[in-house]
Amino acid sequence: MQGPVHPQVKAFASWIRAWGKLKLALICQLLFVLCAALLSACYGLVIGSSVDWALIKGALVVSCIFGPLFIAFLFYLVLHLDAALSYLEDSAHQERLLNEGMQDNIRQLNFEIEERKKAFQAKRRAIDELRKEIAERKKAQIELEEQSLLIRSIVDSSPDLFYYRDETGRFASCNKMFELIMGKTASELIGHYPADIYTEDSAQSAILTEYEVSMQPSELTLDVQFVKDDGQVLWFEMRKVPFYDRHGRYIGLLGFGRDITSRKLAEQALEKAYQDKGKFIATLSHELRTPLNGIVGLSRRLLESKLSKQQHGWANTIFSSAETLGNIFNDIIDLDKIDRQDLDIVYQSVPVRQFINDIANFAELLCQQKGLQFTLQCDGPMDINLKLDPTRLRQVLWNLLNNAVKFTASGDITLRCHLDTGSGSLHFSVQDTGIGIAGEELERIFDMYYKSNDGRRLSIMGSGIGLSVSRALVEAMQGTIAVDSVVGQGSCFSVTLPAEQLAQEQPQTIDCPEL
Structure with missing residues (x-):
C-alpha cells in the first residue's frame, strides 16, 4: 500500500469527498452500465457477427443489480484504506514528535547539568570575591578621609553655588561660589540664620528662597534674579x-543654584524673534497675496479665452501653480496661528444644505478640470441650521477634496455627509479612487511636513503641511479626523464634528441629489 497504490487510494478518496458519495456513485454506475453494454455488444459481434440484443439486455440487468453492490463495496474499501493510511501517517508523525520531545528533554537535562556546574563555579568565585571585599574595606577606610577632602574640593570648584542648612534653619555648609555670591565667608555664614546677616529686601535674600526661619521642608525649583553691586543682572x-x-x-535643607543668565538672555531673544516671525509672516502674506491674486485671475481669464492646446497647457500650469502657492500661504498662516495658540474658532448658525452645496460646486469644478466624476451623497435632515465654524470647516473639506483630486488620475471623487441627530454629530467623508496610501504610512500622514516615501506621491507637488493643518483645525473644533486607504484602490478621509442644532425649518429627511 505504500507503493503506487497509496496516491491512487488518496486521490479516489478525495474524489468521493469532493463529489459526494451519491453523485460519484451515480457516475460510476453509469460508466459501469455503459461498459457492460459495450462489452456485450463487442462479444456478440465477435462470436455471432451481429449484435445480440438479448445479451446486451442481460448485461444491463446484471450491471444494474450488481453494480451498486460493487460500487458500495469499492467506496467502503477506499474510504477505510484512506482512513488507515491517515492513521499510519498520524502515528508516524506522533512518533517523530515524541522523538523530538525526548531529544529536547535530553538537551534540557544537559543544559541544567551545565548550569549547575556554572552555579558551583560562581559560588566559589563569590567566596573569593567576599574575601577580596573584606580586604578592600580595610583599604577603603584608609582612603575615606582622602575622598572626603576630594569631594570638598570638587564642591568648592563647582561653578554652581551650594549650601546646606540644618533642621533649625542655620547655615551648616556652603561652597566657594556661594561665598562669592553672598559676599560672606563660610565662617561668617555657618551657624547663623539668614535674617541675622541679610535684610529681607537685600539682593542676597532673593537667592535664599526659604528666607524665613519657619520654612516648610518641601522641594522647590524656581528662577531668581540677582543684581550685583555694579548693576549687572544675573539669573x-x-x-x-x-x-x-x-x-x-x-x-x-540642601540648596543648589546654577547660573542661567545666558539661557535667560537666549529665551528673551527667542521670544522677540518669535514675535518678529509672526509680524514677518503677516507682512509676507499681505505683500505676496496681491500679485498672486493677479496671477490667478489673469490665468483664469486666459483659460477661458481661445488658446492653442500648448498655450492652454501653459496657462493651466500657471493657474495650478499660483493656486497651490496660495494654499501654501494659507497653510503657513494657519500654522503660525496654531503655533502661537492664536487660532480662533468662530461658531455661527450655518444652513447645512447651502453649505454642502457650496462645497459640492467647488469640488465639481475641481473634478471637471481633471476629467473626474464627482458624486455627492447626503443622509439625514439637511434643511436645518447647525452651530459650526463655516470658514474652518470649509478650509478642511477643500483641503481634503484638493488632495483627492491631486492624487487621482482617473475615476471618481465622492463627498458624503451624514447628520446623526441621535448622537448630535456631523460626519463628512471624502473618498477617491486614486493611488492610495501604504499601511505603514497611515500613522504619519497627518504629521507636519511628512510626505510618503513612495515615488508616486513624492512626484506630485505638495508642501506636506495641509493634512497637519486640517487635523489641527478639526481638533480645535472638538472633532476627529481619520483615514482609511488601500494602495492602488484609493483613500477615504473621515471628519466627525459635534453638531448643535440652532434652528430648524420644516425638518425632513431628504437625500441630496447626486451631481
Whole structure:
C-alpha cells in the first residue's frame, strides 16, 4: 500500500469527498452500465457477427443489480484504506514528535547539568570575591578621609553655588561660589540664620528662597534674579531639596543654584524673534497675496479665452501653480496661528444644505478640470441650521477634496455627509479612487511636513503641511479626523464634528441629489 497504490487510494478518496458519495456513485454506475453494454455488444459481434440484443439486455440487468453492490463495496474499501493510511501517517508523525520531545528533554537535562556546574563555579568565585571585599574595606577606610577632602574640593570648584542648612534653619555648609555670591565667608555664614546677616529686601535674600526661619521642608525649583553691586543682572535656577535621615526625620535643607543668565538672555531673544516671525509672516502674506491674486485671475481669464492646446497647457500650469502657492500661504498662516495658540474658532448658525452645496460646486469644478466624476451623497435632515465654524470647516473639506483630486488620475471623487441627530454629530467623508496610501504610512500622514516615501506621491507637488493643518483645525473644533486607504484602490478621509442644532425649518429627511 505504500507503493503506487497509496496516491491512487488518496486521490479516489478525495474524489468521493469532493463529489459526494451519491453523485460519484451515480457516475460510476453509469460508466459501469455503459461498459457492460459495450462489452456485450463487442462479444456478440465477435462470436455471432451481429449484435445480440438479448445479451446486451442481460448485461444491463446484471450491471444494474450488481453494480451498486460493487460500487458500495469499492467506496467502503477506499474510504477505510484512506482512513488507515491517515492513521499510519498520524502515528508516524506522533512518533517523530515524541522523538523530538525526548531529544529536547535530553538537551534540557544537559543544559541544567551545565548550569549547575556554572552555579558551583560562581559560588566559589563569590567566596573569593567576599574575601577580596573584606580586604578592600580595610583599604577603603584608609582612603575615606582622602575622598572626603576630594569631594570638598570638587564642591568648592563647582561653578554652581551650594549650601546646606540644618533642621533649625542655620547655615551648616556652603561652597566657594556661594561665598562669592553672598559676599560672606563660610565662617561668617555657618551657624547663623539668614535674617541675622541679610535684610529681607537685600539682593542676597532673593537667592535664599526659604528666607524665613519657619520654612516648610518641601522641594522647590524656581528662577531668581540677582543684581550685583555694579548693576549687572544675573539669573540663577535655585533648587532646594529637603534632607532626611534613614528614619525619615527631617535633618536639613540642601540648596543648589546654577547660573542661567545666558539661557535667560537666549529665551528673551527667542521670544522677540518669535514675535518678529509672526509680524514677518503677516507682512509676507499681505505683500505676496496681491500679485498672486493677479496671477490667478489673469490665468483664469486666459483659460477661458481661445488658446492653442500648448498655450492652454501653459496657462493651466500657471493657474495650478499660483493656486497651490496660495494654499501654501494659507497653510503657513494657519500654522503660525496654531503655533502661537492664536487660532480662533468662530461658531455661527450655518444652513447645512447651502453649505454642502457650496462645497459640492467647488469640488465639481475641481473634478471637471481633471476629467473626474464627482458624486455627492447626503443622509439625514439637511434643511436645518447647525452651530459650526463655516470658514474652518470649509478650509478642511477643500483641503481634503484638493488632495483627492491631486492624487487621482482617473475615476471618481465622492463627498458624503451624514447628520446623526441621535448622537448630535456631523460626519463628512471624502473618498477617491486614486493611488492610495501604504499601511505603514497611515500613522504619519497627518504629521507636519511628512510626505510618503513612495515615488508616486513624492512626484506630485505638495508642501506636506495641509493634512497637519486640517487635523489641527478639526481638533480645535472638538472633532476627529481619520483615514482609511488601500494602495492602488484609493483613500477615504473621515471628519466627525459635534453638531448643535440652532434652528430648524420644516425638518425632513431628504437625500441630496447626486451631481
